[in-house]
Amino acid sequence: MNRYIRYIFFTFAFVFCHFSIGQSVKDSLSIDKDKELQIRKLPDNFKKNYKGDEFTYEYNFDAQQKSVWEQFKMWLSDKFKEWFGFADSRKAAKFTGNFIKIMYIIIILIVLYFILKTLLNKEGNWVFGRSAAKIDIHATDLDENILITNYDNLITKAKDDENYRLAIRYGYLKSLKKLAESEIIEWDYEKTNSDYYREIKNDDLKRQFQYISYIYNYCWYGEFKLNQIEYLEAENSFNKLINSIRK
Secondary structure: OHHHHHHHHHHHHHHHHHHHHHHHHHHHOOOOOOOOOOOOOOOOOHHHHHOOHHHOOOOOOOHHHOOHHHHHHHHHHHHHHHHHOOOOHHHHHHHHHHHHHHHHHHHHHHHHHHHHHHHHHOOOOOOOOOOOOEOOOHHHOHHHOOOOOOHHHHHHHHHHOOOHHHHHHHHHHHHHHHHHHOOOOOOOOOOEHHHHHHHOOOHHHHHHHHHHHHHHHHHHHOOOOOOHHHHHHHHHHHHHHHHHHHO
């Protein structure tokens, strides 16, 4: 009998404790009905406070698959963001794209400049091409007087002035004069050095004329500046050709 009484007592105590705890929890979550509820709204510009990399929770799974060029652009974009203090990566990426486009344009303009410069100055290695065209002597009206001009005096003056590039020009014209006087070539202002080369029959003279034409084109059209030692080497080539004519 006492055992049953203990069971009843413990059962009653358990139920009483459970009810008491439930009431306590229920009371802690009670609502204060004496005050009016206030509905709070987020400000319209709240998003701008949460912009930036620190609020970006996305992972780019394709980053490891980007090409070297794409990785370079990302690196450059990060540098621009660091140097110029961009607020977020999108502005830095846009600036990087515009910068690369401008660099493309600059490179194209530089390439076009050198192409036009080469064409206008008639530079290059084509010694007998039409790009080297006519023998440029019109500037001093020597084209009409090549056979009566005293090139020795002009060469001496150019050397005294240390204008060795001009001395090369006079030396070349002097060589043409000697070839014309010997009737090896027929002088004509409209002809090119390739025309004169074809008129020369002697193989040795052909080789020498080819070489002095190379010197002339390289120094005159290529605007190559010579020192005294370099000029003397070129002068020997001109004198060698002239001496070969006299033989």
